[in-house]
Amino acid sequence: MTTASQERPIGPGNAQVMNRFEITKRLVAKLPGEEAVIGGIGNTNFDLWCAGQRPQNFYMLGSMGLAVPIALGVALAQPQRHVVALEGDGSLLMQLGCLATIAMLKPKNLTIVVMDNQSYQITGTQPTATAFGADLVTIARGCGLTQCEWAADEDMFDALIERSLSGDGPCFIAARIDTKPGVGHTDRDPPRITDRFMQGLGTKQ
Amino acid sequence: MTAMAAQPEGADRTWNRIICDVLKRHEVRLATYVPDNVLTPLIRDINDDNWFTSFSATREEEAVGIVSGSVMAGMRGIVLMQTSGFATLANVLASLPMVFQIPVVLMVSERGTLGEFNLGQAAVARTMRPVLDSLGMEHHTLSRLDEVEFIVDRTLRQAYATRAPACLILSPLLTGGKVLK
Numbered sequence: 001m002t003t004a005s006q007e008r009p010i011g012p013g014n015a016q017v018m019n020r021f022e023i024t025k026r027l028v029a030k031l032p033g034e035e036a037v038i039g040g041i042g043n044t045n046f047d048l049w050c051a052g053q054r055p056q057n058f059y060m061l062g063s064m065g066l067a068v069p070i071a072l073g074v075a076l077a078q079p080q081r082h083v084v085a086l087e088g089d090g091s092l093l094m095q096l097g098c099l100a101t102i103a104m105l106k107p108k109n110l111t112i113v114v115m116d117n118q119s120y121q122i123t124g125t126q127p128t129a130t131a132f133g134a135d136l137v138t139i140a141r142g143c144g145l146t147q148c149e150w151a152a153d154e155d156m157f158d159a160l161i162e163r164s165l166s167g168d169g170p171c172f173i174a175a176r177i178d179t180k181p182g183v184g185h186t187d188r189d190p191p192r193i194t195d196r197f198m199q200g201l202g203t204k205q
Numbered sequence: 206m207t208a209m210a211a212q213p214e215g216a217d218r219t220w221n222r223i224i225c226d227v228l229k230r231h232e233v234r235l236a237t238y239v240p241d242n243v244l245t246p247l248i249r250d251i252n253d254d255n256w257f258t259s260f261s262a263t264r265e266e267e268a269v270g271i272v273s274g275s276v277m278a279g280m281r282g283i284v285l286m287q288t289s290g291f292a293t294l295a296n297v298l299a300s301l302p303m304v305f306q307i308p309v310v311l312m313v314s315e316r317g318t319l320g321e322f323n324l325g326q327a328a329v330a331r332t333m334r335p336v337l338d339s340l341g342m343e344h345h346t347l348s349r350l351d352e353v354e355f356i357v358d359r360t361l362r363q364a365y366a367t368r369a370p371a372c373l374i375l376s377p378l379l380t381g382g383k384v385l386k
């Protein structure tokens with residue numbers, strides 16, 4: 001496993017600034033099968049939608065901050081299926097307590113990916129607290145999660161995702177991203193999203 | 206409690222025991238809660254029973270998210286909270302279980318009425334039923350021991366049959382509520 005060097009630990013200040021759509025595509029390409037992916041509000045699920053729709057994807061529309069809790073619920077209900085939560089920095093800051101809950105329960109089949117552009121991009125790029133020094137990996141570690149890393153670059157992002165899918169989670173992966181908006185829009189049809197997702201999870205015909 | 210001819214076996218059972226049994230009968234396996242004094246016996250029954258996966262969430266919103274995920278993934282769940290916790294939920298109820306048609310069931314211990322001593326609890330409690338009504342969310346109040354089984358059973362049955370969230374309110378008439386000693 002790649003670890004931060006003692007001289008220069010990887011953090012939000014020196015991690016490569018990547019692009020949400022590009023790393024979302026990389027994530028989806030790394031999924032070997034029917035892993036569930038929960039996309040958080042706004043750009044996060046827009047880029048997940050545009051990266052190729054899968055029946056195991058859930059596109060969350062209004063309940064800002066709840067992508068990680070939803071992913072936890074799926075992970076608890078289906079321990080044999082790996083579950084990935086995709087969140088933005090603003091959303092995660094809104095619901096930090098869920099990291100402590102996950103550290104308490106330690107679901108092995110859960111990966112949390114936070115994409116940090118240090119701003120509320122979709123509402124006008126107002127800065128979030130991560131722009132002023134809040135470090136989401138340090139916060140996750142402080143909540144009791146032990147496998148928490150910043151991705152130094154795209155290769156390390158791929159490696160962290162691959163490792164997290166091995167079933168020895170929970171894993172927390174943070175990526176610095178630019179402030180580009182999502183490349184498209186999710187079709188906002190909640191009952192259809194639920195139906196497809198449940199079919200993808202094998203809980204509905 | 207007066208023994209009812211129609212339910213001779215239920216007369217000596219506690220509200221918490223009855224609720225626990227009905228939840229099991231409906232295959233509810235996940236219970237998340239932000240604790241409350243009045244809920245303590247129910248939380249204890251649930252925590253002591255291996256049937257349930259049960260744990261505390263840090264916020265009621267978080268618990269609604271967790272149960273929404275588990276229900277879609279085939280594990281029925283319930284969220285236990287107090288009136289003040291319910292008051293934090295309007296947005297997530299509207300935008301997640303209501304519009305995505307996910308049968309998340311809430312159980313709220315009712316503070317703020319019938320002997321409340323905390324002004325804040327009394328003030329926030331008045332928002333609960335208007336919020337439930339304006340959300341269009343099915344809700345029932347449990348106030349009599351002899352009605353607990355029927356109301357909980359039918360509420361769960363309807364929630365799962367119609368894919369609609371529902372809320373059960375535990376009145377101080379049933380639980381005794383919380384009063385200053």
